[in-house]
Amino acid sequence: MRTMNFKNFFSLLMFVLILSVHAQVKPTIYILATGGTIAGQGSTAVVSEYKAGAITVDQLLSAVPSIKDIANIKAEQVANIGSQNMNDEVWLKLSKRVNELLKQSDVDGVVITHGTDTQEETAYFLNLTVKSNKPVVLVGSMRPSTAISSDGPRNIYNAVACASSKKSIGKGVMVVMDDKIIGADDIAKTNTLAVGTFQDPNYGQLGIMYDGKPIFTRESLKRHTINSEFDISKITKLPRVEIILSYSNATSLFVDAAVKEGVKGIVTAGVGNGNITTEMQNALANAVKKGIAVVRSSRILMGPTAQWDEIDDDKYGFSASWYINPYKSRVLLMLALTKTNDYKEIQRMFTEY
Incomplete structure (x- = not known):
């Protein structure tokens, strides 16, 4: 048997040490699963025939074994629902868990699997309540795991790659x-079925994933995460806020019902630049006098709901949402109401966030 000389031994030792170092520097990414189409399963390969949230996170990740090459993966099942059933309780649980994890020095980022129906609302809620600049990435799919054209595995791989990158810090x-x-x-969901449904219609997307790496082309100038003033660490219940749609011949019916139900805030999905019928406007003005916060938004996908236009917001005590759509406006108003009921302060928040 040939004896290994010192030089060969030293070279082998260095090679082992280099491999060890490379293994240690892989980031640790937590995957928190909430269900949705990405965890959907059907009895056939037909896209429309499936049940959302039917498989566990471990089953979901087994379809993407290559993510273990880019990160040390740990997974938890936070919920397993279709995102049409997403609720405040899960939001609070999810945000608190994300904050707990990101405080740990050995956790580099979090990926959240989520249904697409309310993904934009959950993303915005976390954007305002997560207290870390470490990457937090939501991911879903428009087609279930059993569909012949499932987009879930590629999306999960890209989400983990994005969360693993130092370029994603602070975004x-x-x-x-x-x-x-x-x-x-x-963010806005813009198509009921297409895999390219999510867009940033007003500001443009942050970037693209290319060859397993994030390429960023813009950054958000809005307050978020570590610069957000909202803290839900001790909150167990969020104020009730409802969205009321405006349309031709809209009456005060739903405003009156919301007031009677004791809501704390109302967001209008108005026509055009957040406009509402005179009858609805008068009902909302009366709601403000009863201590209910009112924010005007628009049902239109693009463009601002601006102050100082056709409606004198200061006269009625309304706030204008600017570029925040009705669904995310509801999220921001709920958080705003944990701090204040002053419409001027609420307006400041809608301008800054």
């Missing part, structure tokens, strides 16, 4: 789908 909460990096500040 706020992101959604990664269809090779796009979408900011929570402007």
Whole structure:
């Protein structure tokens, strides 16, 4: 048997040490699963025939074994629901868990699997309540895991790759789908079925995923994460806020019902630049006098709901949402109401966030 000389032994030792160092520097990414189409399962390969949230996170990740090459993966099942059933309780639980994890020095980022129906709302809620600049990435799919054209595995791989990158630090909460990096500040679901449904219609996407790496082309100038004033660490219940749609011949019916139900805030999805019928406007003005916060938004996908336009917001005590759509406006108003009921302060928040 040939004896290994010192030089060969030293070379082998250095090679082992280099491999060990490379193994240690892989980031640790937690995957928190909440269900949705990405965890959907059907009895056939037909896209429309499936049940959302039917498989566990471990089953979901087994379809993407290559993510272990880019990160040390740990996984937890936070919920397993279709995101049409997403609720405040899960939001609070999810945000608190994300904050707990990101405080740990050995955790580099979090990926959250989520249904697409309310993904933009969850992303925005986390954008305002996560207290870390470490990457937080939401990911979903438009097609279930059993579909012949499932987009879930690629989206998960890209989400983990994005959360693993140091370039993603400080970017706020992101959604990664269809090779796009979408900011929570402007995200909107724009198509009921297409895999490219998520867009940033007003500001443009943050960037793209290319060859397993994030390429960023913009950053959010809005307050988020570590610069947010909202703290839900001790909150167990959020104020009730409802959205009321405006349309031709809209009456005060739903405003009156909301007031009677004791809501704390109302967001209007107005026509055009957040406009509402005179009858609805008068009902909302009366709601403000009863201590209910009112924010005007618009049902239109793009463009601002501006102050000082056709409606004198100061006269009625309303706040204008600017570029925040009705669904995310509800999220921001709920958090605002944990701090204040002053419409001027609420207006400041809608301008800054």
